[in-house]
Amino acid sequence: MKEAKVEKKVGWSKTPTSSVEDVKRKEAKVVETMCRDKDCHVHGNLKVRGRTFEGKVIKKFHKRIAIEFERMIYVRKYERYKKSRTKIHARLPVCMEKEINVGDLIKVQECRPLSKIIHFVVIEKIKSGGEGK
Numbered sequence: 001m002k003e004a005k006v007e008k009k010v011g012w013s014k015t016p017t018s019s020v021e022d023v024k025r026k027e028a029k030v031v032e033t034m035c036r037d038k039d040c041h042v043h044g045n046l047k048v049r050g051r052t053f054e055g056k057v058i059k060k061f062h063k064r065i066a067i068e069f070e071r072m073i074y075v076r077k078y079e080r081y082k083k084s085r086t087k088i089h090a091r092l093p094v095c096m097e098k099e100i101n102v103g104d105l106i107k108v109q110e111c112r113p114l115s116k117i118i119h120f121v122v123i124e125k126i127k128s129g130g131e132g133k
């Protein structure tokens with residue numbers, strides 16, 4: 001461990017760092033070739049803005065998922081909060097289709113309306129649900 005650190009400090013030939021960068025670039029290229037989705041926030045030209053939500057995937061379709069999360073709503077009449085469930089349909093980019101399954105906890109962000117019910121896009125996976133279905 002110590003030797004490696006010394007080598008990095010002393011050796012100002014950039015071979016170790018550059019090789020790592022090359023590998024990363026190659027990986028990026030591979031991903032880029034795999035994903036030709038124009039409605040992908042990473043590889044396509046879809047801009048994300050607005051609100052973000054975290055929720056659990058309840059349904060999965062081709063290029064689309066439905067998530068659900070609970071939020072608290074204030075009821076003025078009783079001066080108390082009640083639980084409410086919100087369902088959101090979100091666009092699932094082709095490059096994330098394999099890693100996201102029903103039961104996962106994911107993060108979605110608002111984007112331009114992609115269809116009548118879709119105006120959110122999946123941006124990242126937070127936790128896998130562990131349900132192998």
Ligand SMILES: [Zn+2]
Pocket residue numbers: 035036037040041042043044093094095096
């Ligand atoms: Zn993509």
